[in-house]
Amino acid sequence: MNRPHTGTPGTPGTGSTGAPAPRRRSAATRDAILAAARERFAADGYERATIRAIAKDADIDPSMVMRYYGSKEGLFAAAVAVDLKLPDLGALPRAEVGHALVTHFLALWEQNEVLTALLRVGAAGGAGAERMQGVFRDQLLPVARQVCPDPEQVPVRAALVAAQLLGVALTRYVLRLPPAVALAREDLVAWLAPTLQRYLTAPGP
Amino acid sequence: MNRPHTGTPGTPGTGSTGAPAPRRRSAATRDAILAAARERFAADGYERATIRAIAKDADIDPSMVMRYYGSKEGLFAAAVAVDLKLPDLGALPRAEVGHALVTHFLALWEQNEVLTALLRVGAAGGAGAERMQGVFRDQLLPVARQVCPDPEQVPVRAALVAAQLLGVALTRYVLRLPPAVALAREDLVAWLAPTLQRYLTAPGP
DNA sequence: ATCGTAGGCCAACACTTGTTGGCCAACACT
DNA sequence: AGTGTTGGCCAACAAGTGTTGGCCTACGAT
Numbered sequence: 517m518n519r520p521h522t523g524t525p526g527t528p529g530t531g532s533t534g535a536p537a538p539r540r541r542s543a544a545t546r547d548a549i550l551a552a553a554r555e556r557f558a559a560d561g562y563e564r565a566t567i568r569a570i571a572k573d574a575d576i577d578p579s580m581v582m583r584y585y586g587s588k589e590g591l592f593a594a595a596v597a598v599d600l601k602l603p604d605l606g607a608l609p610r611a612e613v614g615h616a617l618v619t620h621f622l623a624l625w626e627q628n629e630v631l632t633a634l635l636r637v638g639a640a641g642g643a644g645a646e647r648m649q650g651v652f653r654d655q656l657l658p659v660a661r662q663v664c665p666d667p668e669q670v671p672v673r674a675a676l677v678a679a680q681l682l683g684v685a686l687t688r689y690v691l692r693l694p695p696a697v698a699l700a701r702e703d704l705v706a707w708l709a710p711t712l713q714r715y716l717t718a719p720g721p
Numbered sequence: 722m723n724r725p726h727t728g729t730p731g732t733p734g735t736g737s738t739g740a741p742a743p744r745r746r747s748a749a750t751r752d753a754i755l756a757a758a759r760e761r762f763a764a765d766g767y768e769r770a771t772i773r774a775i776a777k778d779a780d781i782d783p784s785m786v787m788r789y790y791g792s793k794e795g796l797f798a799a800a801v802a803v804d805l806k807l808p809d810l811g812a813l814p815r816a817e818v819g820h821a822l823v824t825h826f827l828a829l830w831e832q833n834e835v836l837t838a839l840l841r842v843g844a845a846g847g848a849g850a851e852r853m854q855g856v857f858r859d860q861l862l863p864v865a866r867q868v869c870p871d872p873e874q875v876p877v878r879a880a881l882v883a884a885q886l887l888g889v890a891l892t893r894y895v896l897r898l899p900p901a902v903a904l905a906r907e908d909l910v911a912w913l914a915p916t917l918q919r920y921l922t923a924p925g926p
Numbered sequence: 927a928t929c930g931t932a933g934g935c936c937a938a939c940a941c942t943t944g945t946t947g948g949c950c951a952a953c954a955c956t
Numbered sequence: 957a958g959t960g961t962t963g964g965c966c967a968a969c970a971a972g973t974g975t976t977g978g979c980c981t982a983c984g985a986t
Binding site for chain 1: 764765766768769840841843844845846847850853854857876877879880881883884885886887888889891892893895896897898899900901903904908912915916919920
């Protein structure tokens, strides 16, 4: 798909010395590109976030983006490497899992614009949606498995949780419905925690 | 922004006769364009849905789209004229509003791809998000006002309802998380109805 | 039958996009 | 000092986009 050209430099094998990693000068540029890309993807979505705009934000030439990340899709893939860092719900009192999940998610969304970017692009469909499915499958499902009574119902429970949480993120951080934005975080938690608690631990309907 | 050219034909003034409306031949074309546009917008989102593709689906020339709708934005505005047709919740037993809302929404969503299109484009931000805010404000808020105890809390309640419903739509119809897709409609209703019921009618936290 | 007009297509324009290959400066290492 | 490599920019390409204006054809009223 993309020619090697000079090839992606990759990790430069820190050599013989166990020294504190010299960190090639290019690493700074790469990080700048990634940061700018996250911002643009989150603000504009995949299509409207042009490589040229990202490059200008990072104060480098558009061709550098190609050199380091191969293509726009490659850049996106590198920019939204999401790790939800979900806590171990198994180690919590079962009555608190709902509360813990909501607070964790809200904190995550507000500190990291990666999730907004991912949601925006995921909603656009195609590869973005697949990536989102991956996050759901690899990160949310296993956690749900730890608190769900019936293993067979785990996927359904997790999907319900995802629907509620993503819905909040959508209305609050993407669509910005005024009441959803104005809502204080603590009130939001108070409303959502019981819902998630029920979706996760209540007996099926 | 767009020149009049021949001007949008508009409604052709059915003339003197009160006859069954001759329906200019162009009306069929316009409807075909609109149908194709809804499909494409729903499937591909705003940017990826090109005028050329829509025109090809409708078996007409791309320039016709411009003639009838002025611009791509104009076409989109005409394509997603959403009317949720929300039932009068005031006329229902208060204990059933949650159930009524979910069933109505799911039916709406599955019959009409307009909502998927609107959600996809809304999530992309910009004008799409504003239009979604409009639907929320003009159609969901008034209905919530009919069942909410405290008028001051109406916006919050409505936002919570929107978050839950849009979250389901997102995971089920846009992201297509497998468990969310596989879930039977009746089961989904059984899970969601109590949640909405609580968001709308329960005393605040 | 005639003529204005609406419905439609064609070809092109202006622009933006992702992407490429070549060239140059600074650095590291011997 | 010399030399190969890395980091970077410039200019350009090919493709695809929304959009425009002109031209042709068939219909409807006169």
